[in-house]
Amino acid sequence: MVSRDEVMAALAPVPGPDGRTPLPESGAVCGVTIRDGKVFAAIAIDPARAKAMEPMRARAEAAIRAISGVAGAVVTLTAESARAAAGAPPAHGHETDAQPRRHGRSSEPLPGVKHVIAVASGKGGVGKSTVACNLAVGLVKLGLAVGVLDADLFGPSMPKLFGIGAKPSLAADGQKLVPLESCGVKIMSIGFLIEEGAPVIWRGPMVMSALNQLLREVEWGELDVLVVDMPPGTGDTQLTMAQNAPLAGAVIVSTPQDLALIDARRGIAMFGQVKVPLIGVVENMSYFLCPHCGERTDVFSHGGARKEAEKLGVPFLGEVPLDTAIRAHSDDGRPVVASMPESPQANALLEIARRVADTLVVGAPGAKPAPRIRVL
Amino acid sequence: MFWPTDITAMERGRVLEVAFDDGRTIRLTAERLRVESPSAEVQGHSPSQKRTVTGKERVAIVGVEPIGNYAVKIIFDDGHDTGIYTWEYLRKLAT
Numbered sequence: 001m002v003s004r005d006e007v008m009a010a011l012a013p014v015p016g017p018d019g020r021t022p023l024p025e026s027g028a029v030c031g032v033t034i035r036d037g038k039v040f041a042a043i044a045i046d047p048a049r050a051k052a053m054e055p056m057r058a059r060a061e062a063a064i065r066a067i068s069g070v071a072g073a074v075v076t077l078t079a080e081s082a083r084a085a086a087g088a089p090p091a092h093g094h095e096t097d098a099q100p101r102r103h104g105r106s107s108e109p110l111p112g113v114k115h116v117i118a119v120a121s122g123k124g125g126v127g128k129s130t131v132a133c134n135l136a137v138g139l140v141k142l143g144l145a146v147g148v149l150d151a152d153l154f155g156p157s158m159p160k161l162f163g164i165g166a167k168p169s170l171a172a173d174g175q176k177l178v179p180l181e182s183c184g185v186k187i188m189s190i191g192f193l194i195e196e197g198a199p200v201i202w203r204g205p206m207v208m209s210a211l212n213q214l215l216r217e218v219e220w221g222e223l224d225v226l227v228v229d230m231p232p233g234t235g236d237t238q239l240t241m242a243q244n245a246p247l248a249g250a251v252i253v254s255t256p257q258d259l260a261l262i263d264a265r266r267g268i269a270m271f272g273q274v275k276v277p278l279i280g281v282v283e284n285m286s287y288f289l290c291p292h293c294g295e296r297t298d299v300f301s302h303g304g305a306r307k308e309a310e311k312l313g314v315p316f317l318g319e320v321p322l323d324t325a326i327r328a329h330s331d332d333g334r335p336v337v338a339s340m341p342e343s344p345q346a347n348a349l350l351e352i353a354r355r356v357a358d359t360l361v362v363g364a365p366g367a368k369p370a371p372r373i374r375v376l
Numbered sequence: 377m378f379w380p381t382d383i384t385a386m387e388r389g390r391v392l393e394v395a396f397d398d399g400r401t402i403r404l405t406a407e408r409l410r411v412e413s414p415s416a417e418v419q420g421h422s423p424s425q426k427r428t429v430t431g432k433e434r435v436a437i438v439g440v441e442p443i444g445n446y447a448v449k450i451i452f453d454d455g456h457d458t459g460i461y462t463w464e465y466l467r468k469l470a471t
Contacts, residue, residue: 242444243460275446275463368397371380373440373448375389 002069004032007039010063017045017053023060030078037071039064042078053077110216113147113223115248115360117279118241120271122263124232127284128253129157130330131320131349132229135251137337138353140184144224147179147186149214151241152231153200153207156191163333168192176219183338188218204236211240225360232263234270242274249279249364251317251356256283256304264305268312277364279317279356281309286319315365318352321345380463383448389436392450394466402470410435410452412469413459 008024016026023029023043033040043060045053057075064073110116119132132148139146150158159165162182169178179186190200190210202210220226228245231237241247250271254264264281271278283305288297299322309316320326323345329336337346337353359365382395385406392409395401410432412418420426432454439451443460451457 242446244444247445273446274444276444368379368445369381370442370445371383371394373383373442375385375437375440376387 002034002037002039002067004034006067007032007034007041007064010067011060014056014059014063017043017049017056023056037069039067039070039073040075041073042076044079045077047079050077109246110220110226113220113226115224116226116228116245117356117360118151118228118230118245118247118250118271118276119253120230120238120250120267121232121253121260122234122265122267123254123260124155126232126253126255126260126264127320128232129161129229130326131251131253131282131284131352132227133158133161133330134326134335134337134346134349135353135356136185136225136227137183137335138350139225139227139357141337141341141350142353142357144357145222146184147188147220147223147226149218149226149228150187150189150191151211151214151228151237153190153202153210153237154231156189158187158189158229159191159196160333161330161335162187164192165196166192171219176217178219182333183335186220186223188214190214207236208240211237212244215241215245225357234266238267238270239274242271242276246370247276248360249277249367251279251282252314253282253284254305254308255285255300256298256302257300258304260300261304261308264308265312268314275368277367278314279359279364280315281305282317282352283319285322288322291324315355315359317355318348320348320352378463378467380466383440385437385440389438389453392437392440392466394470396463396467402467404466404469406435406437406452407432408469409437409450409459409461410454410456413450413456414461414465415456415459417456417458 011023011029014023016023017028018026028044029041030044031042043057057077061073061075064070064075119128119135121128136146136148148158150156164180164182164187166180168180168188171178177188179188180192194200228241230241252264252267254260268278285300287302288299290297306316325340325343326336326345329339336343337349340346378396378398380394381397384393386393390406392404392406393401411429418427418429436453437450438453441449443449447460447462449457449460
């Protein structure tokens, strides 16, 4: 039976990632697993130097294979974790000033992106994605550079809403994905990367990692606003976005009915807890105008979201009717704000975009500047 | 509602000073922050799981990173870096 100590001893003659320090002392060896005489290990390296590290990997693998009793060895290179990068813990703060430790997650501003806003609701099916899509197109009409991040990994709607069936290409740097464009909006969605109808079946950590990639490993370029279409609920995605994206504010979408408003309240309360200011509340499916007789029906009641916003002291951004044209154009991938710009439906959505844009100029109500953080 | 304006690790990482916009400034030792870390590694998932962390008299803060708009993550020189300190929590520790 091979032991971990034997493996480490065998690695002693192999110089680590810096080319000098023996691997066992470099702190870069991680995840040593021994099973049925087979040894698996990983070496943490700077991903930019992956090619240069290949000979080291091969030497390590050969060294382990040479141990008697080892049936096989697999050594892989893995992206350096912050802890491995720092090596032994520093004695005190001064030593780290020059080299701040990099951690995978960060809520540093996105370079080039001025404002990140979330479009959210407590409940599913209230038209959040449709509002987010048309809000983005509306913001483009107002002359802003706009991106949409589809954060609904389990039910991505943006490919359909924007009528995009293509796959994103890799940027020139070979690292980032180039967002796809429609109606002047740059869009990134997990839906571009999987087959339509294929399910994403992931636990929380996968969700967090995928969201970070969609947020940070995409070539957004210069954007005035990045609209994040959130999934329903108050779970992993919402928390990940609240922690990792510098959110300038949130737009809450709800139907007027009590059942939806209960969840909208939860969404509002969640953003309150993580100190994301509210830009305002949109009442979707606010009323129905019969295309045949013109009579108005308040299918989901009416005015509930406005009343709720008033009660909570949150701005009310507008009402969007329950409307066949909006539904049909959404299913066709032609957002109404772009395809029927003169229609009352488009105007309602454009007016919401105008209020959102105005809010971003002065900052959402209650928004406060980030504290200055220093390590002396 | 109070809001922090300045968060400063000082005295070789032994002290964290937080200035709030209501004019109050609090000072917390690294030891206190480490021992009372809100991380599940310390607090567990229920009060009965709470661990008493000892031997951290000499611990120092080596990094402070923003978490969204509502908290900071404090990185200590013993490798502990999973505590997310909300503005309210920092303030609560000072009382």
